[in-house]
Amino acid sequence: MTINPTPERLPADAIFQILRDRICLLDYPPGTVLRETELAKAFGVSRTPIRAVLQRLAHGGLIESRDGVGTIVTDLTFDEIRDIYRLRLKIAELIGQMSPRPLTEADGDAAENLRQRAEALLETFDITEYWQINHDLHLLISGVIGNAALGQIWDHLYFQAARMWYQHARSEPKNVAASLVAELAEVNRAIAENDAVALGYSQRNYIAYGLARLEAKQG
Amino acid sequence: MTINPTPERLPADAIFQILRDRICLLDYPPGTVLRETELAKAFGVSRTPIRAVLQRLAHGGLIESRDGVGTIVTDLTFDEIRDIYRLRLKIAELIGQMSPRPLTEADGDAAENLRQRAEALLETFDITEYWQINHDLHLLISGVIGNAALGQIWDHLYFQAARMWYQHARSEPKNVAASLVAELAEVNRAIAENDAVALGYSQRNYIAYGLARLEAKQG
DNA sequence: ATGTCCCAAGGTGTATACAACAACGCCATA
DNA sequence: TATGGCGTTGTTGTATACACCTTGGGACAT
Incomplete structure (x- = not known):
């Protein structure tokens, strides 16, 4: 190692x-x-x-x-992974509802910065950089969540699901990089519109897309 | 002590x-x-x-x-307590949706037993017995949750909210005992109908009622 | 050849001594 | 009198020796 x-x-x-x-x-x-x-x-x-x-x-x-x-x-079964993903879908929907803090211009700048970093991955993919971008995005979203208990849960589930996702990312780097760029475009838009509910639903959607990929590969 | x-x-x-x-x-x-x-x-x-x-x-x-x-x-502020309660409302709604295990006759017997114990509290209230009944009810619900990650969260939030509720229960024992009996009647019905979704929503409702009491007292 | 027992090795769980840190009171001093 | 520094006390954080548990392999009996 x-x-x-x-x-x-x-x-x-x-x-x-x-x-x-x-x-x-x-x-x-x-x-x-x-x-x-x-x-x-x-x-x-x-x-x-x-x-x-x-x-x-x-x-x-x-x-x-x-x-x-x-x-x-731990070695999670696919059923357990699916449970975690399905739960994350529902939790993501709550992000915009549970008294989020107002979105600022600094959030927009941070998201735009992430989008540019993600676009760089389209040419030369690097799993560690991919991880870092996802991690920073996760922190950005967490910062928006006003409900502390919800934030903890969001964190918890993210790190439980992360492993399976990065395993997939290694096998299909081009697709996941493109998906990340698209996700960050949605995030940027939601922040620009100062719409935390939209931000939550965009997270929900890309979690759903990810789950679909995992299920397709598994099936 | x-x-x-x-x-x-x-x-x-x-x-x-x-x-x-x-x-x-x-x-x-x-x-x-x-x-x-x-x-x-x-x-x-x-x-x-x-x-x-x-x-x-x-x-x-x-x-x-x-x-x-x-x-x-820890000494939670009321805002934090409210955050936890609001989250519990949403989590309760998921109980019936996230692949619950089928309800059995044993569940019905257990719930009926709890209801009888709760009715005994109407005459002579005992905070420890009230705690025990709530705890056993919580375990019963937890056992229905098929999604392990959801079960953990349900547990987590229950114990975070518990303190505030028992503080309230000491000040208004008659009301909370009556409310517990009514809640267990709803739980019994949902189990009898083999309707896990209804079970989840009944939990949601009584959490909402509890939050309303706390807010009334606080305001 | 094979099954069983036992022991050795290496891991986590526990007990305990010591280091580091924070709060408080005291005393010297301006 | 007010204030700043310092030592004392009690607490959590860390290091380390030891106890217990689990596993695997080898010797021995069948």
């Missing part, structure tokens, strides 16, 4: 994000065993903060610790 | 449920500081498993740990 130029002592939050991203980007594919001692040495800390991070990841459904065996990256 | 006849060594899950229930039942009111050492001694374990439990509770939004200060039971 050789993803370890980090012998320095990192805070717990940073370690959490790194491990979460590695799982979502399939650097740690489902079934991978993560040994606490190994991670502790890699991040230059003891097992204690590592265990705290792993507990957070376990709560997020990304890993599972089994006594005497190891800490294993 | 004197809620400690448990010097025996309990598994982590049991400790989690006990602390969660104490917070929800306001044995630990908002603002209470929970000292890890104290809890460890009370449950006959070391700080380590206590910390694991507290991290779970923190993730559930019930407590907050601050370095050098203590672990404090």
